[in-house]
Amino acid sequence: MTFEPTRGFTGRARAADRDPRLPPGQYDAGDGWPVLSAEVTPRLAAADWTFRVDGLVAAPRTWTWDEAHALPASEYRGDIHCVTSWSKFGVRFGGVSLDTFLAAARPLPEATHVVAYAHTGYTSNLPLSDVTGGKAWIVWEYGDEPLPAEHGGPARLIVPHLYFWKSAKWVAGLRLLDRDEPGFWEQNGYHHRGDPWAEERYAGD
Amino acid sequence: MTDPQTPREPFVPPTAFAVPGRIEVSSRSAAVWQRATVVEIRRETPLVSTFRLKVPDWQGHLPGQHLMLRLTAEDGYVAQRHYSIASAPDGSGEIELTLDHVPGGEVSGHLHTVAHVGDTVEVRGPLSGFFAWPGDRPALLLGAGSGVVPLMSMVRHQRLAGLDVPVRLVVSARTPADLIYADEYADETTVVLTRSEGRLNAAHLAPFLGAQGQPEGGWEAYVCGSNGFAEHASRLLVEGGQPVDRIRIERFG
Ligand SMILES: Cc1cc2nc3c(=O)[nH]c(=O)nc-3n(C[C@H](O)[C@H](O)[C@H](O)COP(=O)(O)OP(=O)(O)OC[C@H]3O[C@@H](n4cnc5c(N)ncnc54)[C@H](O)[C@@H]3O)c2cc1C
Numbered sequence: 001m002t003f004e005p006t007r008g009f010t011g012r013a014r015a016a017d018r019d020p021r022l023p024p025g026q027y028d029a030g031d032g033w034p035v036l037s038a039e040v041t042p043r044l045a046a047a048d049w050t051f052r053v054d055g056l057v058a059a060p061r062t063w064t065w066d067e068a069h070a071l072p073a074s075e076y077r078g079d080i081h082c083v084t085s086w087s088k089f090g091v092r093f094g095g096v097s098l099d100t101f102l103a104a105a106r107p108l109p110e111a112t113h114v115v116a117y118a119h120t121g122y123t124s125n126l127p128l129s130d131v132t133g134g135k136a137w138i139v140w141e142y143g144d145e146p147l148p149a150e151h152g153g154p155a156r157l158i159v160p161h162l163y164f165w166k167s168a169k170w171v172a173g174l175r176l177l178d179r180d181e182p183g184f185w186e187q188n189g190y191h192h193r194g195d196p197w198a199e200e201r202y203a204g205d
Numbered sequence: 206m207t208d209p210q211t212p213r214e215p216f217v218p219p220t221a222f223a224v225p226g227r228i229e230v231s232s233r234s235a236a237v238w239q240r241a242t243v244v245e246i247r248r249e250t251p252l253v254s255t256f257r258l259k260v261p262d263w264q265g266h267l268p269g270q271h272l273m274l275r276l277t278a279e280d281g282y283v284a285q286r287h288y289s290i291a292s293a294p295d296g297s298g299e300i301e302l303t304l305d306h307v308p309g310g311e312v313s314g315h316l317h318t319v320a321h322v323g324d325t326v327e328v329r330g331p332l333s334g335f336f337a338w339p340g341d342r343p344a345l346l347l348g349a350g351s352g353v354v355p356l357m358s359m360v361r362h363q364r365l366a367g368l369d370v371p372v373r374l375v376v377s378a379r380t381p382a383d384l385i386y387a388d389e390y391a392d393e394t395t396v397v398l399t400r401s402e403g404r405l406n407a408a409h410l411a412p413f414l415g416a417q418g419q420p421e422g423g424w425e426a427y428v429c430g431s432n433g434f435a436e437h438a439s440r441l442l443v444e445g446g447q448p449v450d451r452i453r454i455e456r457f458g
Binding site: 004005006007008009010011018032035036038039040042084086120150185188189204 | 235236237240273276277278282283284286287311315319320326327329332333334335336432435436439440442443449450453454455456458
């Protein structure tokens with residue numbers, strides 16, 4: 001499908017010199033970091049934060065804040081993309097690779113998908129392959145600072161190669177399943193996977 | 206550290222976040238871009254205008270829902286942003302958006318300074334059923350600035366459909382000149398002018414919370430505006446006793 005141009009619209013950035021880091025339909029939010037959550041920001045103390053891996057794993061486990069911090073540190077440096085059309089370049093998140101947590105819990109062979117769940121009850125579904133192999137982290141640092149509460153602090157999941165609604169804030173755990181089970185936004189009309197490069201925004205894309 | 210629970214035992218989060226199963230979102234219509242024609246542009250305040258769009262295949266919406274609007278340049282460059290729907294669902298095939306003129310803003314700037322009646326833009330939607338009010342439960346609406354837009358859709362719906370269910374709107378604006386839809390407010394609305402009386406506070410909400418202020422079954426609260434306002438207003442609601450799982454928030458970024 002092709003589109004007729006909007007009369008008089010030139011756009012701020014030209015298509016030719018569009019930043020190659022920008023997926024289709026996105027714009028550069030620059031220094032801004034919009035907050036997009038539909039829930040009340042919980043006041044969750046680090047001491048009360050826990051992270052659990054359960055479902056189809058050989059050894060379900062729950063980590064406390066201190067136990068999670070004792071794991072080998074890992075960071076993500078790169079870009080993030082939100083379905084509401086902004087992208088943010090060159091961010092740094094510090095935490096622990098999800099692989100480390102999963103290795104300890106030992107996924108069963110039949111596990112194919114995960115549901116990430118938050119301390120607020122928010123959920124989001126992902127194929128297991130999207131959160132393994134160095135593609136996902138549990139993070140508590142943004143830059144050199146603790147992750148702000150409105151951005152998911154004390155700790156959130158990040159899956160930076162997918163739209164950011166997959167990166168559950170205030171993450172409480174991951175449940176491994178042998179099927180895909182739509183989460184909060186996925187039940188509300190959003191795409192099941194959310195690849196920004198394929199513009200998988202809404203159901204039907 | 207390995208705990209004794211069985212692998213399949215579900216985790217129950219400490220607070221339940223209300224996923225409104227009662228709202229059906231048509232993802233079919235949301236997936237399609239449609240050409241919309243600007244049929245009217247109405248100034249609301251010096252920095253805010255309402256754009257009335259004719260969308261031939263509009264499938265309807267619930268008050269509170271938003272859409273995605275896209276502009277395309279000659280060379281194929283596109284810019285798209287989300288906008289709440291201001292009008293009530295009325296089956297007219299036309300919808301209204303109300304936009305702040307954001308300084309330096311790419312999309313709002315174009316619509317405010319270049320667009321005129323007869324131009325076309327593209328829209329897809331309606332999107333997201335979470336921040337939507339079908340008119341079924343008492344609604345306490347808190348909005349600031351252009352955050353009043355999806356809430357006005359709810360108020361208009363209540364009036365147009367002649368619903369008995371209580372609706373209360375608390376709208377915050379800097380000065381009277383910044384108040385969007387000023388002529389339309391009636392008894393359901395409390396206006397908070399922040400320049401003269403300071404920002405929204407517990408006293409503004411007190412009449413609606415607590416044992417006396419609550420309608421039967423309590424309020425479904427909807428908060429919309431900048432993130433700063435959303436954080437502040439939602440905290441006031443929680444402190445006033447409104448259950449967290451009955452507060453829905455739309456942040457404009
Ligand atoms: C669900 C939802 C509903 C919404 N509903 C409404 C609504 O009903 N009404 C409404 O008015 N808005 C609404 N918004 C906000 C809207 O989507 C846009 O964010 C807003 O209109 C600004 O877009 P813009 O293209 O005009 O500005 P942008 O170009 O995105 O700019 C935004 C800000 O960043 C600055 N900026 C960005 N890039 C640059 C740059 N390169 N150089 C200098 N400055 C820059 C701009 O000066 C401006 O301050 C909604 C948002 C969401 C998520």
